Every structure is written in structure tokens, then in C-alpha cells.
Amino acid sequence: MTPAVQSSGVANNEDTGGTTRPNIVHILVDDFGWEQVGYHHGPEAEDVEPITPNIDRLVSDGLELDRFYAHKICSPSRTSIQTGRSPIYANVQNVKPEVVNEDDKVGGWQGAPLGMATVADVLKGQNYSTHFVGKWDVGMATESHTPYSRGYGTFFGYFHHSNDYWGQTEGKCRLKSVKDLWVHNGTFSGPAVHLANGKHCGENNQKPEGEVCVYEEELLLNGVKDVIKSHESNDGEPFFLFYSSHLTHMPLQVPEEYYNKFSHIDNDHRRRMRAMSNFFDWEVGEIVQSLKEANLYDDTLIVLHADNGGEIMTSFCGGNNYPLRGGKFSNFEGGIRVNAAVGGGWLPEDRRGEKEERLVTTDDWLMTYASIAGVDTTKLTDDGAVALGLKDFTGVDQWGVISGEEAGVVREEVIIGDTTSVEFNGDGKTLVGGIIQPPYKLILGAENKLHRVSQDVTTPQNYPDGSDRVPEAIMRKCDRTAKHGCLFNIFEDPTESNSLAAELPDIFNAMLKRIDELQEDVYSPERGKKDGRACEAAMDTYGGYWGPFVQDE
16 A cells, blocks of 8 residues: 655756766665675774675775664564664564465564555655665565565566575475576566576585586575666666665675685684675665666665574574674674664765764654655654554654754654564564663563563674584573663663663663553564465475465465
8 A cells, every 4th residue: 555645846066066866775684694795893803804894984985874674583673774663663573485374464474464554665665766676574475575666667686585505495395395586577477497507506516517406595686686777777767776785694605716716714603694695785886886886876865774683592593793692593793783884975975974963763764764765754654554453553754863953853762672472483572672762771671571671691793603502502591670771871781781770760760661652552463374385386386486375365
């Protein structure tokens, strides 16, 4: 459903001399730890190779968003970006896209509830050409869940949390591995069979004789370049390109030439993560260069950030969020405070090289992009969703913060989502797991988990380091008592080492009260169970590829 909008004319950017409405390239990187960028890397780090020179340049030439917050896991963050809602009002679950709850036609699926408008819907309504490349992870059950039914004119990517970088496979059906790679454009919609690698292609056999063997990220990058090139000679119509990279999500797979660049690192998991981060950085450089070659860079705003922190649960995950506490799946800073920056030629010149300390979150992009596109965001509503009993947009228009203008709303609070699910990717009830009200952050563990919050650990800068520590098993009790309350001044204590719950009882209790107020209004559908029709469609309709499996009503 397209939201009701009221235009306020067009955005203007006199500093750049560019067009009045820019192209927008949104780059989302997966499980990208705080420590995995060069600009957060101290001189004591063991590896001497430049890890992310292109990202570092994007930051130094652009605006660093130092207080950008996401959800602690993949699908909720992505749902939040697409729908412009805090995860507690849209989706806090990381279930697989094969689940169905027939009793709930709106929220009984994985990802974004049906009926919620998306950022692509809003920009399409402003005559933007819209494109999605990469990991979707916001719903697959019906055609209405797919990117090409949620505002994107083209789609090239996969539906699940991840797949194999060489085999393009995710899970099994009838004892056979199922591929997950899809194409939707003006001439074709269906499985990307034509891009399948040879049967012997794999991490340990990257150059099988007589077979095609292409790293999936390279395929996705080519898709991004194709979109950019297609707008090289357009008539000035702006485009919105959302590139959702597979990197640096597990499995830890990377082309040999990148793996070999980090041969000086003894730990294989850290070496692989360094190599994957470096490959992603190369992609960022290629995207910037493609925009320049197409004479589009000056008229483009580039946004880059991670969907959550690096995965550190065990050493084989390879991630690192040093010096922050915790990582993916945890509500400590390492799980939800992520690398983020804004760049491109359309960014006002006087904001380049700056660091922004005000709060920005995943649900803010919809309102921000709408503002840039010329929408009066004070009147932007999602009437279709509201009519279904769903929450309206909750994001804040952050263009004033990004551009340096003082006008506009400044975000005063970040809501931290959580779930009662005891499984990493299971279903559960929606919880408010904490809030941030600068300079304070309060974390509240789920009652059914004895108020324990996982990954109460700060990993060393050279993690993983061969130790047998399992951060997932290191728990901290964060309850409603002064003794075990988890209240931190994250501006003075970014590693969350010193709880102030006993010292600041008034602030502690006021924030607990706010959590209780927010909890009364959460969206908590039952997502359902794995549906056999997903397997049937994959094997009988799509030739061994995942795809929509429930008929739209």
C-alpha cells in the first residue's frame, strides 16, 4: 500500500551545486563489527595490511555517524529500515522465511507485516527509480512479501539470512540443497539459474577446470554496477539503490587472493574475517568509482552502515567489536551500536570530515529520504497500515542533523528491542529490552531468561585469538533491582563497565517506567511454523530454488 503523502516541493543542496533531488545509494553491510574498519583500528593491532581504506576514505571525506543504532539481529534491522518503524512495532524476530501462521494474514509471516508501506514505496511515489540488490531477509512467503512487490522496480538477490557464497545454497529440501538467488527486472522474474556455478565450485575448489565459479558477492556487485550504468544517460530522474551485501555474514568464505593477503595472521577465523572485510571494502571503492565514471557521483548521497554488530559468540564466527561490549544477538553496545557514515558528492561540503554524535537509528532512513525527496514529513502517514491496526511511521527526519541545519527534530531516545525466544532464530513475544536517553542507557533482560543478557565481555583487538572462550555463555543479570540493574553512562563509559543503577535511583526508575509504557504498545504477532509448501514450491515450481510459496489472496 502506498502511504498518503504531502509534498513540500523539492529538496535543495546549494553547497554541492548538484540536482535538487539526489540519487540515493544505501549500502548495508552484514554483521560488520565495530573493530572491523580501519578508522576504529588502533596502532596495537597485529595485522599491518590496510583493512578498509575505501570505507575510511568515505568516512574522512564524509560524515561519520558515531551514534548509529540498529537491532541486535538481521531481519529486525532490515524490517526497520524498509518500513520506517522501530523493530518493536514491526518485527523483532529472526525466523526463517518459510514460516506461516494462517490465522494472521498480516503478521503471520517472517519479516515486514503485510500492509506496511516501505521506503521504496515512498520514494517511488516521488518518481524515484527503485532498485534492490543483495540480501532481502524481510519476507518471502507470498509475492507481496518480495522486494518487487514492496516498491522496488528491480531485484537481484536472495531471500534468507545467508547462503553459501559459492554454491548459492541455503538449507535442504527432500535431502537436496536448495539455492537462493532471484532476479526480477523488466523482462524476467524468477530463479537466477543462468548464474549458477558449476557443481564442483566451492571454497576449497575456487577454480574447477571447465566450470564457472564466481563468488556471490562479485555477482551482486555486478548487479549494483548494472543499475548505476543504466542511469548513466537518463533524463535526470533520480534513483534509489539499496545494496544489501552478504558480507561479512557467515559462512567465512572469501576468494583465495584476498585470503592470501592476510597470511601473516595465524588465527584462521580472524584471517578470514579480515579478508572478507577487505573484499567488502573493495566493493565500496568500486561502487564509488562506478558512480564517478557514470558522472553521477556529484548528484548522489551515499549511506553506509551495518545491520548489527559483529558475531562473536564463539571464535569461529570471526567478528570483533573491540572495545565495545558484546556483539550480534546481544543488547550491549557491541551488538547494536554499529559503523555508519554518509558520503557522496551531494553531502553538504561543510559536513565533510565531521563526526556526528547525535542519535540516529534504522527507522530514521525512511523519513530522512522522504524529506530529501521533497515530502513534507510532518504530514507523511501510512494510512493503509494504520487502518490495519499497525503502527504508523516512527522514524525521525534526520536530514537536519546530517546536513548540519539546526531546524528539524532531534532524536531523544532509542528503543532497544528484544524477544522472549530462547533460540537465536526462534519465534517469541516482543519485548522492550532497554532504552537510550543520552547520556544514559538501560538494559533489561527478559524475565523468562532470568533477566540474563548474553555476551557480557569485551574481546581483545586481535580476537579471535585462539582462546577457548565462548562469549555467548558469559551472562550478566540485568533486572529491575539496584543491585543487578544495568544503567550506564555510555558517553563516559562506552564499554558499559560501571552500572549506575544504585547511584542514580531516580533516573533508573524513570527509565524502567518508560520501558513499561513502551511495552504496552508493542507489536507481537505469532509468526508461525515452517510450512511444507515452501519446500514443494522450491523443488516442484522453481527447479531447486527458494521463492514465494503461498498464493496471495
